[in-house]
Amino acid sequence: MAYPCYGAGPGGGPGGFPQQQQDPLYQYFAAVAGQDGQISADELQQCLTHSGVAGTYKPFSLETCRLMIAMLDRDHSGTMGFHEFKELWQAVNSWKSAFMAFDRDRSGTMEAAELQQAVATFGYNLSPQALGVVMKRYSTNGKVGFDDFMSCSIKLRGLTDHFQVRDTTRTGKVTFQYDDFMQVAMSL
Template sequence: MTDYAPGQATDINPQLWTWFRAVDTDGSGQLTVDELQRALINGDWSPFNIRTVHMMINMFDADNSGTIGFSEFTSLWVYIEEWRRCFQTFDRDGSGTIDRQELTQALRAFGFNVSEKSVAFMIQKLDRGSHSIPFDSFVRTCVIFKSITDSFRAVDTDQDGYIQIGYDQFLDLVIRQI
């Protein structure tokens, strides 16, 4: 059953509601991973990577249903639009993708002390053969770096940039990112 009906609230974006209904192909009022992937498009009209879509559902599925209702979709949409503005700021050449240099600048602007090697590795893992990444991979990269950094900082109690951990604690840190 849908979590919104026309006339229910006055602050509903009618265009967003129309888009939600259009991609909710089974009419359930909840977007599955496949339906959400159809709703999320990169600047080059390619769909979001399925792993990014899964990450978005994990982040915004407030009721843990495994799907996204309209209110969750609205929150997700606002989040994505904020990231899109950020992406456009760092896509200095207007190519619609972020290259290694642009990604390094973005991550450092967000306060992440990243090496060129780490950024190059991330680009290599996420690019589609172009040595740059589209919007969805940019969002995924930033969320991953934030999550990993937050996990590291939680263990780095003296905040000196170094930690000493055992194998089980290391696995716990890594598995949380999956």
């Protein structure tokens, strides 16, 4: 298994709880997090680029890294602590596996039908119109690369999570105040 960061030694980085320090991923996290014990979007981009997690795909953009942090930033600090990082690492690997499974021709991209199957596997039932909007936003010449697939997956997860919190009766309908809607939309 390749770990996400480089240059971490047994004593590198900030201190942590003993169980964290025993986690092999913690040393990699600590090497990037530095003294503050948090990873910013810039640090995450550097970390993921050097990890090789993207494989032969294009490295993650800074915007995708910002989305990754926002997805798990429970304290709204704009950074990621170790537990959030560990959760992200699992999510990235799951999304990478899904991408590889649905990129059947190994082109490094997904077309609309492949993307529809992938998001359906995640439990999202997008209408053809919604899929069309997703393809316009995340594709280049009708093909979605891995970085854009990650951004799309994060947005779908975040928007769905925010929607479900407000859909207390599970009717598939919610009411948003404008400011609330803007906070949700802009936080992702």
